[in-house]
Amino acid sequence: MNVATMLGAPGEALRQPQQQWAAAVTAVLREAFGYHFERNAFFRAQCDADGVTPADVSTRADLPKIPMLPVSMFKRPDAHMLLTAPLTDIELEIRSTGTGGVPSVARRDTTTVDRAVVGITSSYRDFFALSKGAGLFLCPSTAEAPEMGMVKVFNMLNGVFDDHVYLVRDYAFDADEALRYLRSREGEMTRHIIGPPFLVNRFLRFLELEDIELKLDPESMVITLGGWKRYTGESISRPEFDAKLQRYLGVGAGRIRDMYGMIESNMLAIECEHHRKHVPPWCYVSIRDVDDPSVELTPGRTGGIAVLDALNTAYPGFLLSDDIGEVDESGCPCGRTGQTVSFRRRRQGAELGCCAVSIEKFLDSQEIVAECAVPAPAGGR
Amino acid sequence: MGRFSATVVDHFTNPRNLGEIDDADVRAFVGNPVCGDQILLTANVAADDVVSDIRFQAFGCSASLAVASLLTATIHGSPLGELTDLDAARLEELAGGLAPDQRHVAALGADVAHRLVNNFRRGANDDDPISCSV
Structure with a gap:
């Protein structure tokens, strides 16, 4: 072959x-x-x-x-x-920035891009068999982060959906808006969630704190990529993550699929229903x-x-x-x-390096800036 | 023009003044916290305010590496006073044009050139935040 x-x-x-x-x-x-x-x-x-x-x-x-x-x-x-x-001949430069701040840049020529696009798209079909529905992307859009490997890989999935939305904008995430989007598509389309584990986890924490249980649809999928370790070093527990998705969104473990890859390679290892x-x-x-x-x-x-x-x-x-x-x-x-x-x-001594880590780190820094901002005097300036 | 101008291809493939000057007279660093592009300039300045030696370290996309190289080739031998006029438009022109998604590196280049001048005049130096565990 x-x-x-x-x-x-x-x-x-x-x-x-x-x-x-x-x-x-x-x-x-x-x-x-x-x-x-x-x-x-x-x-x-x-x-x-x-x-x-x-x-x-x-x-x-x-x-x-x-x-x-x-x-x-x-x-x-x-x-x-x-x-x-x-x-x-280089058509696309994809980057990932880890905790060290120095970007890793992978340069792909036209032949490689042709192959990667076909290979990833057809792999999505084989593993997910998605061709319709609504996609809630808990990540920045490619317009906002055009060279970020994780976002690029997610973005290749959005074409199969009838509707989609990216809910990290200006490096801010509004969980309430995500909830409103899912509710707006209820009864209209099968709803799917796509994003790095830390952002899906943030959304789950919001549902937990607000005590909201929202049942998605029988065919709904949650697709993740970006690693299970936060930039702080804290790990997200996969069993707890799956249990919360079942409880708060009604998505069973067999429809929660993680992926593993690195921007320097065209390997995207996709999880089957048996979590391999x-x-x-x-x-x-x-x-x-x-x-x-x-x-x-x-x-x-x-x-x-x-x-x-x-x-x-x-x-x-x-x-x-x-x-x-x-x-x-x-x-x-x-x-x-x-x-x-x-x-x-x-590996011991290696920096935590992936797109999700840099998004989370930046998102947190923006929130800290927002929390510490001095309110403008009444009437503005 | 293709995605990369002939000048960008040349400077990316044959970088000029790559490295770092030990005990440089001035050090200037500018980085973009979102995309991660980074340029560090180290330079020696002669008594007549002319840049007598300059080196760069850069990390990021091909255009940013090429513009950093081009920047050092442009600055070398120039009086510091002339660098304040070096803006993103001029750097883009010197680079033979940049694609829309590459233009931010011209701004980065101009910023680090201005910072080099300001640091020298204030007697300031940027620490070296660039670390690359290769």
């Missing part, structure tokens, strides 16, 4: 027998490796230093031989070195020994998450992230094969 087939029919690609999956992902990654090996001097030097060529990758067991780029390199002022494509996040067929997640990243750990063992992404033609999409987790290659009851990935935490 080639990349084009995987992109157009991820449902089929995600349900191949495990052996066929391994052969297909190896083939597309070998091809991607060859592409960058031939065209990227910086990557080629890394390959030469490691003594590895595309001819050395013939089976899945060879995939760990492909040299990796640490994601921290995407923050560098000399990040042009990473590019395989010339800057003139499936790695898309064009990516391979390799878990690496934290102390020796050249060593791949077997499924089930916890280590550094490395992502090998076959879609990227702008730069080598072979990335060693700052995330810690594990993969599972046992069959999923949903029928999908390949790998599922679980994120556990950030």
Whole structure:
């Protein structure tokens, strides 16, 4: 199965027998490796230093031989070195800013954007089967945050809805307005909520404090992305989150779906109804020994998450992230094969870095400014 | 014009004056808290108020890295007094044009140039808030 087939029919690609999956992902990654090996001097030097060529990758067991780029390199002022494509071919720059404040910028050329848009859209169809309804987006719109990876990925979902609204404006969130929107669509459309866990959680806290129980619709979904740790370091408990969604909005756990990704990669791992996040067929997640990243750990063992992404033609999409987790290659009851990935935490010493964290941090700072503002004298100035 | 002008492509791909001067006469930093674009300039200023050496550190989109490089190439050898006239429109012109979503970096560049002048005249220095754990 080639990349084009995987992109157009991820449902089929995600349900191949495990052996066929391994052969297909190896083939597309070998091809991607060859592409960058031939065209990227910086990557080629890394390959030469490691003594590895595309001819050395013939089976899945060879995939760990492909040299990796640490994601921290995407923050560098000399990040042009990473590019395989010339800057003139770069169409989209996506960024994420963590607690450290230095943005990570991933540059995608036209081919990569074409592939990513098709792949993500068709994956949404496979996992969510959404084609109508009302979408309450608890995040800024792309107009307000045009380069923010999380918002871009959410935004690709809004086209399937008959109506949608973004309810973080000027970096302020009004939970009462969210409630009014959901009530306004009651009996008209199936209502869905999309946003980072911390903002959905804020909305739930508002419902809890106001003692409001609002039943959404039987087919309603809650779709999240952006991590479960707040910028303060405090974690949001997934079981508590699911229980509150059931209690205050009537959405069952099987319709609450989290996603995991990183802006530097075209991997968006989407949760099925059994709460396992499936790695898309064009990516391979390799878990690496934290102390020796050249060593791949077997499924089930916890280590550094490395992502090998076959879609990227702008730069080598072979990335060693700052995330810690594990993969599972046992069959999923949903029928999908390949790998599922679980994120556990950030690597020790790594900053908390994601779009949701920067939104929350900025949103809180704005609220503090608003709370401390000196009221204008009567009559204004 | 494509998404990036020839000047932006050139400065992004071959950045001039990248780095930081140890014990610089003046340091100026400007960052955008929302998008995260950041430029740090460090410079030495000769007795005749001419910028004799300048380096930049920048983080953000390709246009911001290119404009930071272009800015140092423009400032190097110029009298400080001339920098106060350097505005976003002039920087955009020097960059060979910027796409609408890139124009904020011209404003960022002008801001940090003005801050460099003000800091030097006030004897002030910005701390180095840029940290990049690479």
